[in-house]
Amino acid sequence: MLTGKHLRCIFFLSLALAAQAATTMWFNSTNVIPLGNGRLGAQMLGQIPDEVVILNEDRIWSGSLNDPNNKNCAVSLPAFREFVWQDDLYHAQATADAECMATPLSQQMYQTAGNLSIVTPHTGVITSYNHSLDMATAVSTTTYVYEGVQYTRTAFASHPDNVVVIQMSANSTGSIAFNASFVTPMSIPTFSANGENLTMTGQGTGMFGLQGSINFVVTAEFTATGTNAQVKANSNGHPSVLISNADEAVIVLAIDTNYVRYDDISADPNEKVVQTLANVRGKTFDDMLQTHVEDHSSLFGRVDISLGVPSTATFLPTNLRIKFPQGADADQDIFALYAQYGRYLGIASSRNTEASNLQGIWNSVLSPAWGSKHTVNINQQMNSWFAEPLNVAETLDPLWTMISEVAERGVATAQETYNISRGWVGHHNTGIWRDSSPIDAAFYGFWPLAPAWLLQHMYEHYAFNPDPESSFLKNTAYPLMKSLSEFYMDFLVEAPLDVEPNGYIVSNPSMSPEHGIGNYNDTNVSLTYGKRTSPLLTFN
Template sequence: MLTFKYLLILALALSVQAVLGQIPEEVIILNEDRIWPGSLNDPNNNNCSKALPSFREYVWEDDLYNAQATADAECMATPISQQVYQTAGNMSIVTSQSGVISNYNHSLDLATAVSTTTYAYEGVQYTRTAFASHPDNVIVLRLSANASGSITFDATFETPMSIPTFSAEGGNLTMTGQGTAMYGLPGSINFVVKAEFTVSGTMAKVKATSNATSTVSISDADEALIVIAIDTNYVRYDDLSADPNEKVTQTLTNVRGKTFDDMLQTHIEDHSSLFGRVNISLGIPSSNTFLPTDIRKNLEDGPDADQDIFALYTQYGRYLGIASSRNMEPSNLQGIWNQVLSPDWGSKHTVNINQQMNSWFAEPLNVAATLDPLWSLISEVAERGKNDALETYNISRGWVCHHNTGIWRDSSPIDAAFYGFWPYAPAWLLQHMYEHYAFNPDPESSFLKDIAYPLMKGLSEFYTDFLVEAPLDVEPNGYIVPNPSMSPEHGIGDYNDTNVSLTYGSTIDNSLLRDLFNHTAEFAAILGVDDDFAANLSALHDRLIPFRIGSLGQIQEWARDYGSNGPFTHISQLYGLFPGAQIDPRFNETLAHAANVSLLLRGDSSAGWPTAWRANLFARLLQGETAYYYMTCLISRYSYDNLWSINSVFQIDGNFGGSSAVAEMILQSHNGEIHLLPAIPASWKEGSVSGFRARGGFTLNIVWSGGILSSAKLTSTLGTFARVRYNGTAIDLSVQENGSVVLSLSDFQ
């Protein structure tokens, strides 16, 4: 079943609603993904390039206290904090229904992205239907009842934002506001929210009252329709010339005259064109399958009593991605759902794991279109990152950014050196561009030529100039190393009673550089360009520090074997296992065993996104039962009743990471093989999926029974070779362009 009961969320690229389903006061939380505080500024620290030699010398000497102190004093941005994602405000719909409510149901149909709230009051059945239409760019809410003249309510807007205004006229309600000032920067994002009310019924009345907040009152209607549009003056980070009132007015004009059914059909056709590409069934539906979601996630016998909740969770992740990342901004730390001025961690684009985790599911689960906003963000960050490279590091080639960015595309190191002095985040971001090509390897692709390769080349140029050769008394093999370097947010230990993170040659940094240099050289070869540059990258690749196994048998996290191996959220040293593919248990048991040791030392986590990451890592180690354990924890312990992921507060990366983990348990396709059912647990005895994607340009439908493969249909979009593995046996196939091959268990025996 693809229906949620209780707290529900709907969204589209420009405007968002969280429909709380409350009585007598319904609250619709409104967001627009470009409402942020502050304004564009130049935060780069010009002292940093002069301080780098001293910083690096401290690192060589293992004087990490003074290294970090130098970075804090000379290299951090001004202001040292970035702006945050903010809310537009709320619409309140207040009724007089204060008595006994019965037959209450609040649900979201993932397949249609339509919410429905139904209830009975004083013998009348009420229905609220809501959706957020991407093609029409409006939020639509219909209130109806089974008795004439029963729809009566007052509607108002409210906002915590700066300089708000409210007005009501006829059947229209308008609110304006401005992003707040923050960290010394004045607010410069202006926004407008407009709602149009239409009613039906012979006794229906509409009254507008203009006062401090302004109200539209509907009374004695058979039905009321509310259409809401939101927009801002934002064109791009360096252009705020748009007229939000003009944009909103045009949006409402475009839908005026359309019926509810017209807008609903347009919305469903658009949503289902993406959502309907994939079907997932895990386990045989039971009576538990039809229970409200908050009960399903907390069944006494655990998820074993309701296997299909994992399918629901995965499809929910796809729904959230479609809802929060189309055409404008990529989903942020909270997707787009935020109702406060200053959310935890700023609800920014945190690019030392979280933004990347938001994107893991998109390729394998067939919603790659949701990555288009990420490509725009990276491209614009690279524009600003050229300045950062020059002003912060005195490097004139290429671009850089650090561990956070936002609406202003800031690229400088922020927060503190312990967290923010990490210029390798963009290498991780560009891994997604390589994967985008890997899932659809068309050498004629404009994406490859015009977007991915120029960005990868520019970043590789920066690192070519930024990396340094380690002194021979530090690294006798003459390695080229990243310095500064860290394993994001993880402390090495105390130096002068201060926890430090900065050193040289962290495992994640070397792994990211290996992938970037390899992939940039590969793309250069495909395009037939930059032979000498590609050869130099290959030479640099061979001089990076390889994986090291530490004293506890773990994948060593840094070039030096520091003793900080215990429980922690981040597991950055295992990037090479997942989402990278440099560690593979099929081909290197030694590194795979060391990765397993690292995971055991790291232990469980008490939050959603680290739990989802662990599920993906164990799936890559082909340990289905352990991956399943972490998925059960993610759903039962680290999810709210509506399955939003918990990281002390709602943080959406756990949802996206969990969806990715389920996909990895069912299908993997890295290192030249398509691996069927690589890590399914014993509890998933029966199952089927359709529309899953594999690298190489393949789409797969897979069916299994009794835990054993029944059939797998591979369809090739390009007509390429495929090596397919199941249960220890690999076979080679040639598939025609747009052709299909159906495999069964006998093909692997």
């Protein structure tokens, strides 16, 4: 007979299982598992015998700082607006394309640092494979059995220690052996191996006519334990580090750049990497793991989500759980997992340096989709929606910095694009260089209202903590809102009475982002003016 004590135990066990179902992802085959400390990103693929760890640092971008503002726009704007009043939207959009878009037309791209290759001798049959991510601790674990020995790879990206850490271990002494090397597609790479260190340097590529200027350094420091363990640097051919006969091996990775801020790239990346590694040298793997878990769980552990009783489907591999056509009827907690994964990605990709970009922080190529930029006509907002209601508001701090720096550059864009001397403006994309000009094409980019939507996050941040004396409100949010509002006041124009008989003051240009409003001369157009169905402002 079940007693009250038994029922309570069952209840709390079900809660624990539900929490685990909402915070654990695992796969029975190779799959990307993203790790990040806000600045550094690592993708653990879980491959055997040749593991690949894709590495990122959030300030490795192509190109360099330039002045992209089109000086013809302010002169051409009256003609553009007249085309809009006449409903000649084809020539309006053509005028904006010809006279108002940035130079170069495309913005720079977020790029990869490169890969760490870990080659093991495990070329035979693999059994008992499990590749998992515990989001509650932000630790990735890959386990498998090869020739009767169980091998484990444990990895995390530590925010306090500023490094990526990978541990290779086994349940049999002297079993750890691998060869590690770097590879990168970036410009002017160098590779070296010395003692227990492996180092790669590179530079962001030139793109769209602008020379690459972000220099970076990646260093991996190897330690191994065991009676006969060896760590040997190999400088013949492509430099590498060989580990053999070890009970356990630990790889500590540090990455840094010359970036200080968009207008200052004077830092010494090697000096920063050397200091980072010196700060953790002497710490054990367990020391770094404990520090990391305590830091991460202080943010992630604020919210538990459970949407139902675990089912037989709940503890299947995640790659199977996401494919059930029955949705919530088969696995209610899959939606809790989605929500917690969103929180996890925000913590992992947006802390202290750059805001999460189109791919968070994880990118393996030189030219990712849409440049992996900060797209502020919807995607940047989407990245931030979970932060306030799901209690990780600190992950928005880099967004406030990014907006503030875009506003610095946006003062010149307001003047040179719209002939407006008050306030600042941005458009539908920005990046590490904080460009604020319209890019890509007028259909997408000639939209100066993106910052208003973006600043809604600042209002929400205040609404969740409405302290009128806060430094955030006084020094960041209010000044940015005030100066942007001043720009918009000067940006509004009176619509002709034959267009709007009530004499409305409207925005021109305006659009619904990336939504065409019809074909004009067989061209899809999006630009028009901000029509109202009721008066907003009128001239007397």
